[in-house]
Amino acid sequence: MSDTQTVPGRIMAAEMAEQPAVLQRILDEGAPKIFEIAGQIAAREPRFVLLTARGTSDNAALYAKYLIEILLGKPAGLTSMSTTTAYGAKPDLTDVLVITVSQSGGSPDLVASTKAAREAGAITLAVTNNAGSPLAEVSEFHIDVLAGPEKALPATKTYTAELLALYLLIEGLRGGDGSAAKALPELATGILARQDEVKALAERYRFAQRLVITSRGYGYPTAREAALKLMETTYIPASPFSGADLLHGPLAMVDNVSPVIAIVPDGKGGEALQPVLDRLRGRGADLVVVGQQAQVESASAGFALPAGVPEEVQPILEILPLQLLAYEVTIARGQDPDAPRALAKVTETH
Amino acid sequence: MSDTQTVPGRIMAAEMAEQPAVLQRILDEGAPKIFEIAGQIAAREPRFVLLTARGTSDNAALYAKYLIEILLGKPAGLTSMSTTTAYGAKPDLTDVLVITVSQSGGSPDLVASTKAAREAGAITLAVTNNAGSPLAEVSEFHIDVLAGPEKALPATKTYTAELLALYLLIEGLRGGDGSAAKALPELATGILARQDEVKALAERYRFAQRLVITSRGYGYPTAREAALKLMETTYIPASPFSGADLLHGPLAMVDNVSPVIAIVPDGKGGEALQPVLDRLRGRGADLVVVGQQAQVESASAGFALPAGVPEEVQPILEILPLQLLAYEVTIARGQDPDAPRALAKVTETH
Numbered sequence: 001m002s003d004t005q006t007v008p009g010r011i012m013a014a015e016m017a018e019q020p021a022v023l024q025r026i027l028d029e030g031a032p033k034i035f036e037i038a039g040q041i042a043a044r045e046p047r048f049v050l051l052t053a054r055g056t057s058d059n060a061a062l063y064a065k066y067l068i069e070i071l072l073g074k075p076a077g078l079t080s081m082s083t084t085t086a087y088g089a090k091p092d093l094t095d096v097l098v099i100t101v102s103q104s105g106g107s108p109d110l111v112a113s114t115k116a117a118r119e120a121g122a123i124t125l126a127v128t129n130n131a132g133s134p135l136a137e138v139s140e141f142h143i144d145v146l147a148g149p150e151k152a153l154p155a156t157k158t159y160t161a162e163l164l165a166l167y168l169l170i171e172g173l174r175g176g177d178g179s180a181a182k183a184l185p186e187l188a189t190g191i192l193a194r195q196d197e198v199k200a201l202a203e204r205y206r207f208a209q210r211l212v213i214t215s216r217g218y219g220y221p222t223a224r225e226a227a228l229k230l231m232e233t234t235y236i237p238a239s240p241f242s243g244a245d246l247l248h249g250p251l252a253m254v255d256n257v258s259p260v261i262a263i264v265p266d267g268k269g270g271e272a273l274q275p276v277l278d279r280l281r282g283r284g285a286d287l288v289v290v291g292q293q294a295q296v297e298s299a300s301a302g303f304a305l306p307a308g309v310p311e312e313v314q315p316i317l318e319i320l321p322l323q324l325l326a327y328e329v330t331i332a333r334g335q336d337p338d339a340p341r342a343l344a345k346v347t348e349t350h
Numbered sequence: 351m352s353d354t355q356t357v358p359g360r361i362m363a364a365e366m367a368e369q370p371a372v373l374q375r376i377l378d379e380g381a382p383k384i385f386e387i388a389g390q391i392a393a394r395e396p397r398f399v400l401l402t403a404r405g406t407s408d409n410a411a412l413y414a415k416y417l418i419e420i421l422l423g424k425p426a427g428l429t430s431m432s433t434t435t436a437y438g439a440k441p442d443l444t445d446v447l448v449i450t451v452s453q454s455g456g457s458p459d460l461v462a463s464t465k466a467a468r469e470a471g472a473i474t475l476a477v478t479n480n481a482g483s484p485l486a487e488v489s490e491f492h493i494d495v496l497a498g499p500e501k502a503l504p505a506t507k508t509y510t511a512e513l514l515a516l517y518l519l520i521e522g523l524r525g526g527d528g529s530a531a532k533a534l535p536e537l538a539t540g541i542l543a544r545q546d547e548v549k550a551l552a553e554r555y556r557f558a559q560r561l562v563i564t565s566r567g568y569g570y571p572t573a574r575e576a577a578l579k580l581m582e583t584t585y586i587p588a589s590p591f592s593g594a595d596l597l598h599g600p601l602a603m604v605d606n607v608s609p610v611i612a613i614v615p616d617g618k619g620g621e622a623l624q625p626v627l628d629r630l631r632g633r634g635a636d637l638v639v640v641g642q643q644a645q646v647e648s649a650s651a652g653f654a655l656p657a658g659v660p661e662e663v664q665p666i667l668e669i670l671p672l673q674l675l676a677y678e679v680t681i682a683r684g685q686d687p688d689a690p691r692a693l694a695k696v697t698e699t700h
Contacts, residue, residue, distance in 0.1 A: 046440075048398045050425055055618040062430075068476030069433035073441045075400055077427015080412075081594070082567040086622040091423045092397075109594065210560055210587040217432045228600065235603045237560040244431070245458065248405030252580065253585045272436040330533035337430045340602035 009327055009334035012152035012233075016323050017192060019157050021317070022147045026164050030146050031178060034165060037141050038172025044123055046097035046110070052079040052113055054100040056155040060127075060162035061101045063315050065219050067170040068079050071312065084113045093122035101166070103150060103158040116140050118324040127165055129158050129215065152348050154233050154336045156323045159225060160188075163316045165255025180310040182274035184317065187306050191320045194303075195328075198321050201288065201301060202328035205259065211238040212254055213261045214246050214276060217269025224288075226261065226322035233330040233337045243276035255286050262299070263293030263318050267311030290321055359677055359685035362583075366673055367542060369507050372497045373666070374535040376514050380496050381528060384515060387475070387491050388515045388522025394473055396447035402429040402463055403451040406505040409575035410477075411451045412511035415664050416568050417520040421662065427582065434463045443472035444533035450476050451516070453500060453508040455483025464488050477515055479508050502688045504583050506673045509575060510538075513666045530660040534667065536655050545654075545678075548671050551638065551651060552678035555609065559587040562604055563611045564596050564626060567619025573667050574638075576611065576672035583680040583687045593626035604635050612649070613668050614641030617661030639669055 009032075049068050051061035061078060068076040079098075083089040098117040102110050104127035105156040115138045118124045126139035129147045136142040136266040145161035171178040199314045202330060203212065211230060220242050227240035241250050243262075254260060260280055271290060277299075280287050289302035296302030303321040305314070330337040376384075399418050401411035411428060415423060418426040430446075433439040448467040452460050455478035465488045468474045476489035479497045486492040486569075495511035511603070521528040557562065565573040570592050577590035591600055593612075598641060604610060610630055614620040620641060630637050639645045639652035646652030653671040680687040 009674055028499065034421060047445075048425060050427070054595055058595070065427075066433060070437045070439045073439060075398060075427065075441050075443060077400070077415075079396075080416055080419060080570075082570075082592070082619065082622055083416060086567050086618045087420045089420045091419055091424060091425050093425060095397075096425055125618060172475055190651055216435050220430075220432075230601050231589070232602045235605075237603060239587055239589060239590055240579070242432070245408070249488075252582045252675050257586075258587075269432065269434045272432055338687055 004211065009045065009331055009338055010261070011338045012154055012156060012327055013151055015152050016156045016327065018148070019160050019192065019280045019320065020185040020188040021156050022161050023164055023188055025146050026161060026168070027181060027185070030144065030165060031168055034143055034168045035145060035172040036130065038169050041097060041125065041141065042173050046123055047074065047095040049074055049076040049099065050098045051076065051099050052081060052108070052110060054107065055105060056225060056228060057099055057101040057158050057162060058230065059221045060159060060166060060182050061099070062224065062276060063163055063218070063221040064166040064170065065101065065222070067167060070168055072174050074238060079113065081109055081113050085109045090116070090120055093117055093120040096122045098122040098124050100135060100139065101162055102126070102135055103129050103155055105130040105135035111135050111138055120221065127162060133231070140348070142204055153340050154229055154326065160316050160319065167313055175310055180313045183309070184313060187309065187317055188320060189308065190306065191317060192324070195324055197303060198324040199328045201303065202332050204288070204301065205236065205329045206332040208236055209237055209261055210258055212250070212258055213238055213240045213259060214243050215263035215265065215269065216243040216273040217265055217309055219263040219269050219318060220313055220331045221263040222263045222318040222322070226263070229323055229326040230329065232340050233326045234335070235331060246276060247279065251279065254280065254283060259286040261288045264289050264295045265311050266292050266305070266307065267313055269293070269311065290318055354559060359681055359688055361688045362504055362506060362677055363499055365502050366506045368369035368498070369542065369670065370535040370538040371511050372507050372511050373538060375496050376511060376518070377531060377535070380494065381518050383542055384493055384518045385522040386491060388519050391447060391473055391491065392523050393512060397424065397445040399424055399426040399447045399449065400429050401426065401449050401451065402431060402460060404460070406509050406575060406578060407451040407453055407512060409571045409578065410516060411449070412518040412574065413513055413522065413568070413571040414449065416571070416615065416616060416663060417517060422520055422524050429463065429473040431459055431463050434466050435459045440470055443467055444472040446472045448474050450474070450485060450489065451512055452476070452485055453479045453505055455480045461485050461488055474698050477512060479511065487520065504579055504676065504687060504691050510669065512637070517663060517665065517666070530663045533659070534663060537659065540656065542674070545674055547653060548674040549678045551653065552675055552682050554638070554651065555586065555679045556682040558586055558609055560608055561586055562596070562600070562608055563588055563590045563612060565613035565615070565619065565624040566593040566594050567615055568661055568665055569615040569619050570613060570614040570669060572613045572668040572672070575669055576613070579676040580679065581671055582690050583676045584683060584685070588605055593623045596626060597629065601629065604630065604633060609636040609638065611638045611640065614639050614645045615661050615664055616642050616655070616657065616659065619661065620645070629635055642692055
């Protein structure tokens with residue numbers, strides 16, 4: 001076994017491979033606790049939800065924002081953390097549920113901002129991978145995403161774990177049963193088994209100078225997380241845009257040397273994205289689609305996702321081929337996905 | 351005069367130059383109406399604020415979000431528009447002020463989303479440059495930003511006009527007098543007169559493959575708007591990050607071939623950004639600072655902003671040298687800032 005220690009990306013590869021087991025663990029062991037917490041929070045009847053997070057967890061928070069607005073019918077916002085930590089803003093947070101999402105639960109600004117929210121009257125909930133963290137400590141409620149220790153610098157299993165935990169939470173808040181998530185572990189296993197397909201796709205980006213990543217609706221957080229993953233591992237600048245925003249300016253940047261990756265949800269988000277895909281095809285863009293087989297076939301290339309998955313849980317699967325892509329492009333460029341330069345696992349921002 | 355018709359960027363240049371006059375017009379003619387509307391809205395005691403916009407106006411909306419959280423002490427969020435327009439979400443918006451910001455007031459999704467918000471019980475306010483627009487029509491309240499027709503595709507004067515109108519609105523909502531904005535037209539004139547300095551700075555980016563733009567607090571919307579402006583005119587991929595988020599991953603992308611532009615607010619946002627600037631300098635990044643003279647002197651190069659301006663209105667000035675920079679880099683690359691490929695002035699997203 002000792003020679004595997006020197007294989008670049010072995011930690012990230014192992015953690016990506018754990019994802020089906022982590023998802024199953026959340027469904028089996030985590031769900032009852034999540035539904036219990038959801039019940040207690042629902043009884044307090046929050047009217048507005050604020051989500052606080054950074055980096056990968058911020059993309060998980062954005063996914064939760066879509067769930068909250070669409071499934072729960074409550075207005076929601078992402079916190080601009082510096083308003084509290086740098087400017088000392090003290091908004092009245094009565095009737096507000098503040099959800100702080102963090103892999104480590106250790107970043108001082110998240111702890112400070114959550115503490116301030118609780119003092120300002122908010123119901124506070126931490127969603128972390130560390131039940132003993134300072135963030136879990138200062139929050140009224142805590143959900144453990146049960147992903148086990150994550151050692152690679154690029155977060156993978158904690159991202160999908162956060163997504164599933166947040167999905168179950170919102171299901172619990174609206175009185176749903178979370179059954180749409182049941183098949184995810186098996187489907188994730190099927191996707192992760194197709195690494196060779198992604199490896200072939202990765203050749204396309206080995207020499208890319210830049211990437212544009214787009215989606216709409218539930219798929220937009222996936223676009224953002226894919227861009228972040230690709231940037232922090234491959235160092236290729238990857239700009240994520242909602243399809244609608246892409247048409248408001250940045251489309252000028254797309255041409256036949258700026259490849260585009262589109263995440264096409266199977267559902268309303270994908271339908272809303274079609275005019276954007278038409279514009280991109282019309283401009284001769286190199287378009288790689290992560291979505292249903294028919295969508296992949298009308299693009300330059302792509303990765304087909306399983307059919308029949310409810311749109312609201314598709315993000316938990318969509319990101320998997322894109323994590324693999326970040327990994328494979330990084331390997332192809334001769335870099336080590338486990339150790340992007342300049343990064344520390346627990347980022348201490350204040 | 352006829353030969354000027356063929357000068358690339360002449361429309362954008364003229365519109366940038368109008369900004370001091372537009373700001374003065376808002377202070378003289380617009381402010382009384384804005385304060386009147388603010389008074390009517392304040393009397394209805396909204397508890398939460400949602401902001402809806404796309405593209406450049408979305409960056410103006412983000413600026414307003416900071417003002418609302420810091421100065422007004424109310425929780426706020428940016429709308430994920432597709433939750434309404436694609437998924438038909440119907441959140442209960444009682445006690446919610448929904449502010450929709452749009453230069454043209456013509457994009458169908460903004461109109462639909464604002465209409466839906468009004469039906470869902472929200473107090474709706476449109477901030478546009480077109481009092482006769484469909485958006486102004488469907489909103490309960492309307493603020494005209496009085497920028498006059500904008501013809502260049504990259505929005506410049508409507509952006510600073512939206513910022514000032516939103517600042518005065520929030521001042522009105524909290525019972526302030528907006529006096530911090532009084533000196534802005536004259537200071538803007540001073541900055542715009544220094545185009546030669548920016549032209550020298552532009553040489554730095556003529557051959558750049560990518561850019562990272564960072565700031566914190568009130569300066570973060572400026573970072574986003576500068577990135578958008580540079581992308582849509584020069585086509586250089588420009589990634590905006592809050593300083594804190596930059597440390598959570600994308601820092602790996604920064605090295606001595608990825609130039610960084612930092613907007614350093616004179617105040618708490620700038621203080622919070624210092625550790626990020628230290629990390630960037632430690633990595634040998636090419637760092638260009640837009641901020642106070644002392645900050646510029648500790649960077650590779652920069653553009654010094656006038657001292658003594660209250661932090662909350664600095665964004666109205668900060669963006670000016672960055673608009674000029676987008677213009678000058680575009681000219682240096684032999685492109686026409688007035689007509690980025692593939693863009694239409696009124697973007698019809700649905």
